[in-house]
Every structure is written in C-alpha cells, then in structure tokens.
Amino acid sequence: MEMSTLELLLEFLKVLPINIIIIILSAALGLLFAILLTFLRIKKIPVISQMADLYVSFARSVPGLILLFIAYFGIPKILSLMGFNSVDVSPMHAAIISMGFYHSGYISEVFRPAYLSVDKSQHEAADSLGYTPTKKFFRIILPQVIPVALPGYGNGLVYLIHDTSLIFAIGVIDIMGVAELFISRSYGTNQVFIYFVIALMFSAMCFTADFLIKKLEKKTSFR
Amino acid sequence: MHISFDKNEVLKGIDLSVKKGEVVSFIGPSGTGKTTLLKCINYLQKPNEGEIQLGDLNLDYKNIKKQDILRLRRKTAMVFQMFNIFKHKTVIQNVMDAQIAVQKKSKDEAYENSYRQLEKVGLIDKIDEYPSSLSGGQLQRVGIARGLALEPELILFDEPTSALDPELVEEVLRVIEEVAKSGMTTLLVTHEMDFARSISDKVVFMENGHIVEVGSPEQIFVGSENVRTRQFLKKFYSNQELQKMH
Numbered sequence: 177m178e179m180s181t182l183e184l185l186l187e188f189l190k191v192l193p194i195n196i197i198i199i200i201l202s203a204a205l206g207l208l209f210a211i212l213l214t215f216l217r218i219k220k221i222p223v224i225s226q227m228a229d230l231y232v233s234f235a236r237s238v239p240g241l242i243l244l245f246i247a248y249f250g251i252p253k254i255l256s257l258m259g260f261n262s263v264d265v266s267p268m269h270a271a272i273i274s275m276g277f278y279h280s281g282y283i284s285e286v287f288r289p290a291y292l293s294v295d296k297s298q299h300e301a302a303d304s305l306g307y308t309p310t311k312k313f314f315r316i317i318l319p320q321v322i323p324v325a326l327p328g329y330g331n332g333l334v335y336l337i338h339d340t341s342l343i344f345a346i347g348v349i350d351i352m353g354v355a356e357l358f359i360s361r362s363y364g365t366n367q368v369f370i371y372f373v374i375a376l377m378f379s380a381m382c383f384t385a386d387f388l389i390k391k392l393e394k395k396t397s398f399r
Numbered sequence: 400m401h402i403s404f405d406k407n408e409v410l411k412g413i414d415l416s417v418k419k420g421e422v423v424s425f426i427g428p429s430g431t432g433k434t435t436l437l438k439c440i441n442y443l444q445k446p447n448e449g450e451i452q453l454g455d456l457n458l459d460y461k462n463i464k465k466q467d468i469l470r471l472r473r474k475t476a477m478v479f480q481m482f483n484i485f486k487h488k489t490v491i492q493n494v495m496d497a498q499i500a501v502q503k504k505s506k507d508e509a510y511e512n513s514y515r516q517l518e519k520v521g522l523i524d525k526i527d528e529y530p531s532s533l534s535g536g537q538l539q540r541v542g543i544a545r546g547l548a549l550e551p552e553l554i555l556f557d558e559p560t561s562a563l564d565p566e567l568v569e570e571v572l573r574v575i576e577e578v579a580k581s582g583m584t585t586l587l588v589t590h591e592m593d594f595a596r597s598i599s600d601k602v603v604f605m606e607n608g609h610i611v612e613v614g615s616p617e618q619i620f621v622g623s624e625n626v627r628t629r630q631f632l633k634k635f636y637s638n639q640e641l642q643k644m645h
Binding site: 304 | 441443469472473475476477479481482483484485486487488496497500501529545546549
C-alpha cells in the first residue's frame with residue numbers, strides 16, 4: 177500500500193503531541209528534581225549531599241537509552257517488591273520518568289555552578305542587612321543565578337529533546353515509532369525522506385525551545 | 400555597646416565598650432583581626448565565644464539563636480571594603496530593597512527614604528543606573544546610603560576606602576565624616592590615619608588579635624607611651640613620606 181506524502185505527514189503530526197507531552201512532562205519533572213538535587217548538594221548535609229552527588233554522576237554517565245530500559249523493566253519490579261502488583265507502568269510513564277531523571281542530572285550540574293558563581297559578597301551584604309535566608313535567596317541570589325544558568329539549561333533542554341528520539345525503543349508510538357513503521361511497510365524505499373522529515377521536526381522543537389530560552393535570557397539579564 | 404571575645408583563631412580576648420554616638424576607629428597592621436572583629440559583631444563571622452550588648456540586646460555568641468542573629472543584624476549596618484552592592488539592582492533599588500524585605504515598608508515609603516539618603520550622599524543623578532556603570536567611590540556611597548536607610552543603631556565601616564583609587568577616597572571620606580558627625584554610633588576600620596585621627600572620639604590600636612592600646616586620638620597619635628603603637632605609626636608615616644617623594 178503506497179501512501180501519499182501528505183498522508184504520511186498527517187500521520188506524523190498525529191503522533192507529534194506524544195513527543196511534545198513527553199518532552200514537557202520530563203522537562204518539568206527534571207527541573208523540579210534538579211532544583212531539589214542542587215539544593216541538597218549545596219547545603220552540604222552529610223551523607224545526603226554525597227548521595228545527591230553520586231546520583232548526578234550516575235544519571236549523567238549512563239546513556240539515555242539504558243536508563244529508558246532500566247525504567248521500563250525495573251519500575252514494575254520495584255513496585256511489585258513494594259507490594260503493588262497490579263500497577264501498570266506504560267511505556268509513556270517509563271519514558272517520562274527516565275528522561276526526567278536523566279535530564280535532572282544534567283541540569284543540576286548547570287544549576288550548581290550557576291549558584292556558586294554568585295559572589296560571597298552578595299550573601300554578606302544581604303546577611304548584614306538582616307535578610308532572612310529565604311528572602312535573601314529569592315530577592316538577591318536567585319535573580320543573579322538565573323541569567324547564568326539559562327544558556328546551560330537551554331542546552332540541557334535541547335539534549336532532552338534529542339533523547340526523546342529513543343523512546344520508541346520501549347514501544348512508545350511517537351514520531352520515531354511511526355517512522356519505523358512506515359519504513360518497514362515500504363521495505364525501506366523511502367527511508368531518507370522519512371528521516372529527513374523527522375530531522376525537521378526535531379529541529380523545529382529545538383528551535384522553539386531555544387527561542388523561548390533566549391527570550392527569557394533577555395528578560396532576566398541585568399547587565 | 401559592650402563586646403567581649405575570649406577565644407577565636409584570630410581574635411584573642413577583646414574587650415571593648417562603646418558609648419552611644421561615639422566614633423571609634425580601629426587601626427593596626429594588616430591581618431591583625433580588625434575586619435574579623437567587625438564581622439564578629441554582626442555575626443558574618445562566628446566567634447567561638449563572647450558576648451555583645453547592644454542597646455537592649457544582650458547576646459551570648461555561644462548559644463545564639465537564629466532570631467537573635469537577625470535582631471543583631473537589624474540593629475547594625477555594614478559598609479564593606481569591596482562595596483558589596485547588589486549587582487542586579489539599580490542604585491535606588493539597592494537602597495530600597497532591605498527596607499521592603501526586612502523592615503516591611505511600603506514601596507513608596509522606601510522610595511522616598513532612599514531618595515533622601517541618596518541625595519545626602521550626592522547620587523541623585525545616578526538612582527536608576529546599574530552598579531556596573533558606577534565608579535568605586537560612587538558604589539561605596541551607595542553602600543553607605545543603603546546602610547543608613549535602615550536607621551541602624553550602629554554602623555560598621557570595614558576599610559571603606561581601601562579598594563578605591565586614590566582620587567576617589569576623598570568623596571567617600573567626606574560622607575563618612577558626615578555620618579560620624581550626625582551622632583550615629585560608628586566603628587571604623589581604616590588605614591587612613593589622618594582621617595581616623597580627625598573624626599574619632601576613640602582610637603583602638605590592634606595587633607595580632609589583641610587590643611594593644613585604646614585612647615583619644617591625641618593619646619594614640621601624639622602621646623602614645625606604647626612602643627608598638629609608636630613603631631606602627633612611625634612606620635606608617637615614613638612609608639607615606641616615601642610614597643610622596645616618588
């Protein structure tokens with residue numbers, strides 16, 4: 177069965193929201209977890225900070241595809257050990273969790289140096305004026321951390337978007353999943369074209385992310 | 400005010416009383432613990448043990464509570480050697496922010512107060528500039544205005560002119576002089592001997608973490624009977640002569 181180019185593109189657009197949802201949710205999960213990790217690492221709490229360090233090294237050193245498999249096959253095992261036998265872990269869930277955690281390790285290593293880049297003098301000034309630690313963080317420190325962290329965070333987002341090209345490996349039918357399907361159906365005759373379309377879609381997603389980050393950079397810079 | 404420190408890596412047995420409205424200068428060789436002493440007062444550095452009495456506040460540094468640290472810091476203001484101006488805020492925002500965040504003043508009230516303070520230090524034409532476009536002398540005057548805007552009971556100057564280009568020292572000293580003359584209780588760590596001599600009620604000569612001598616400016620600068628004080632001042636003034644000749 178031959179498909180027209182238009183039909184093919186429509187099929188891709190139908191599943192594109194799956195990629196976008198996975199990117200947005202794993203970016204959100206990753207951001208939250210990275211903030212927690214960075215906090216734990218900066219606070220220098222004995223044992224806990226070292227564990228957070230170890231986690232970050234691990235998440236950054238294991239390829240995304242392997243984390244994906246570990247999450248997909250491992251989470252049901254862990255849940256059943258905890259007594260939840262009937263919980264169903266869909267490929268979508270596994271993808272969001274593993275990508276989110278992978279991303280968190282990467283961007284925590286962006287946030288930590290960004291936090292440390294704020295000079296001690298800024299802390300001392302706020303302390304001497306009687307700021308509470310929370311007020312100091314949100315009014316003085318964080319506004320200086322964000323512009324430093326944004327470029328690196330943008331890179332992290334781009335890597336996350338790229339890595340979602342792997343999630344079809346655990347059976348998520350996203351744009352890569354559909355592409356594989358089409359290619360095998362046509363016995364490989366339109367491979368190049370299909371991969372080219374996929375490349376354009378990833379490119380468009382990355383451009384969008386980049387554009388948003390650049391806009392934020394402009395908004396938060398103070399120099 | 401009364402402070403005493405017993406044991407500390409840098410400071411060893413400091414005991415000092417300062418009356419309300421008094422201007423006290425700390426002089427002595429570098430690395431003597433003058434800055435450490437100042438930073439121990441508002442707990443930017445942690446003394447091993449010691450006590451402070453500041454107005455109605457009576458604190459033992461050994462078992463100080465977080466709330467006490469905040470209370471202590473809110474009664475004092477510090478002017479730093481490196482200015483420590485908030486880099487992401489404009490001049491007036493630098494002066495306003497603590498009034499809003501710490502003293503819970505309204506924005507309008509904080510703005511008016513800050514405007515007045517900046518007028519006093521001669522920076523009205525700079526209020527909307529960012530710190531990156533200001534000179535060291537101007538930054539330090541922002542630092543002074545920021546401290547004074549909180550109406551502290553005690554102001555701590557930590558070598559306020561040491562990081563300035565020579566031609567900018569004067570404009571900052573003039574502002575400090577005004578503060579000192581206004582009746583604000585002032586502690587000043589400085590290497591500007593002539594300035595210390597002219598504005599202080601009391602001069603403290605420190606060396607190796609100890610107070611060597613405390614006295615009136617005349618006593619310290621002219622009539623000191625202490626060998627170490629005399630040596631230090633002699634060396635200081637002969638170095639100054641040498642610099643002038645070059």
